[in-house]
Amino acid sequence: MTSLPVDDLAVLRRRRSAKWQTYPPDVLPLPVAEMDFALAPAVSAALRTAVDASDTGYAFAQPALGEALARFAAGRWDWQLDPGSVVPVPDVGVGAVELIRAASRSGDAVVISPPVYPPFFAWIEETGTRRVEAPLRQQADGAWRLDLDRLEDAFTQRPAAYVLCNPHNPVGRVHDRDELTALADLAARYDVTVIADEIHAPLVLPGARFTPFLTVPGGAEVGISLVSASKAFNLAGLKCAAAVTASPAVTPVIDRLPPTLPWRLGQLGLLASLAAFDEGGDWLDALIATLDDRRRQLDALLAERLPQVRWSPPEATYLAWLDCRAVGDDNRPRELFLEKGRVGLEPGLSFGTPGSGWVRLNFGTGEQILDEAVNRMAAALG
Numbered sequence: 001m002t003s004l005p006v007d008d009l010a011v012l013r014r015r016r017s018a019k020w021q022t023y024p025p026d027v028l029p030l031p032v033a034e035m036d037f038a039l040a041p042a043v044s045a046a047l048r049t050a051v052d053a054s055d056t057g058y059a060f061a062q063p064a065l066g067e068a069l070a071r072f073a074a075g076r077w078d079w080q081l082d083p084g085s086v087v088p089v090p091d092v093g094v095g096a097v098e099l100i101r102a103a104s105r106s107g108d109a110v111v112i113s114p115p116v117y118p119p120f121f122a123w124i125e126e127t128g129t130r131r132v133e134a135p136l137r138q139q140a141d142g143a144w145r146l147d148l149d150r151l152e153d154a155f156t157q158r159p160a161a162y163v164l165c166n167p168h169n170p171v172g173r174v175h176d177r178d179e180l181t182a183l184a185d186l187a188a189r190y191d192v193t194v195i196a197d198e199i200h201a202p203l204v205l206p207g208a209r210f211t212p213f214l215t216v217p218g219g220a221e222v223g224i225s226l227v228s229a230s231k232a233f234n235l236a237g238l239k240c241a242a243a244v245t246a247s248p249a250v251t252p253v254i255d256r257l258p259p260t261l262p263w264r265l266g267q268l269g270l271l272a273s274l275a276a277f278d279e280g281g282d283w284l285d286a287l288i289a290t291l292d293d294r295r296r297q298l299d300a301l302l303a304e305r306l307p308q309v310r311w312s313p314p315e316a317t318y319l320a321w322l323d324c325r326a327v328g329d330d331n332r333p334r335e336l337f338l339e340k341g342r343v344g345l346e347p348g349l350s351f352g353t354p355g356s357g358w359v360r361l362n363f364g365t366g367e368q369i370l371d372e373a374v375n376r377m378a379a380a381l382g
């Protein structure tokens with residue numbers, strides 16, 4: 001399968017999205033999770049058709065979103081979800097905030113596992129809940145895992161919710177069925193709602209297999225999943241995601257969601273997501289093959305040019321979690337790569353205290369840009 005192409009830098013720099021506007025033009029930006037590939041043709045066509053028809057009113061998501069998502073989930077993950085259980089939400093962030101609110105009372109504890117996607121911290125603050133951390137555990141081989149002992153310790157504080165990240169950003173771990181089953185068991189024992197952020201599920205790379213949390217024994221009774229086409233198809237600015245349930249046990253949480261939520265969806269996001277789920281499969285396969293190439297390329301580049309930097313290649317996502325502790329603590333590596341190398345990366349500490357001395361690099365880009373980025377990072381240390 002041939003790799004998906006990426007436009008030249010001069011063309012990419014014309015994009016007006018956050019990734020391309022955050023830094024001055026001499027910085028190579030590899031931070032926020034946006035990709036540089038062109039849209040899937042089915043998605044572009046759906047968007048063009050909508051604009052040509054001035055079809056830009058309010059989104060009317062159900063039943064179409066649930067049905068398209070159910071077909072996609074069955075085809076990709078063998079997950080038979082009920083289209084009628086799908087609640088459209090504007091994006092995963094809004095979905096998570098509203099689910100935390102619905103599952104908790106002000107001051108309740110909510111558990112997260114750093115290093116983790118920085119807005120997890122912000123969502124807890126926004127909802128007036130109290131953060132309790134059960135950090136991931138790094139094994140001797142460098143791989144990261146859920147730490148079930150720490151989770152149980154945290155759950156003894158009777159938190160209202162645990163926000164699971166599966167696959168886990170930034171470490172790229174795809175939690176396995178046994179870990180997720182043990183998590184569901186703990187959640188049932190301590191009466192904790194699991195809000196499963198599964199936005200990166202379509203981006204599981206060769207070698208790993210995604211297990212939807214709601215499909216493990218006991219998962220449906222304690223969990224609500226948040227999914228979206230937005231990461232895999234680069235639709236973050238269009239605003240469409242979904243909360244999914246699989247048991248009446250969690251209906252009380254869903255019933256407390258604001259009834260106006262589906263009205264806040266983006267119409268273009270909905271239409272693009274329907275096209276992505278129903279017609280984007282071949283493009284997604286090509287994307288995954290491309291990201292697998294980039295993962296291999298980055299592994300070779302790091303070994304050759306940046307031996308001080310260690311990593312454990314991710315099982316999913318286009319995000320590389322790089323251990324730069326040999327370069328410096330806190331956010332010093334990110335500052336050095338930016339100031340001296342002119343490469344924009346996410347600072348490790350944004351993902352929590354275990355991120356001291358780490359950076360996150362986005363490899364959802366072209367071969368040449370990735371090569372140039374590692375060259376610049378090596379030059380910054382030279």
Ligand SMILES: Cc1ncc(COP(=O)(O)O)c(C=O)c1O
Nearest residue numbers: 033091092093117169197199236
């Ligand atoms: C784990 C995770 N959750 C949520 C989001 C954001 O999703 P949305 O743009 O739908 O709010 C991201 C974006 O990178 C992410 O990595």
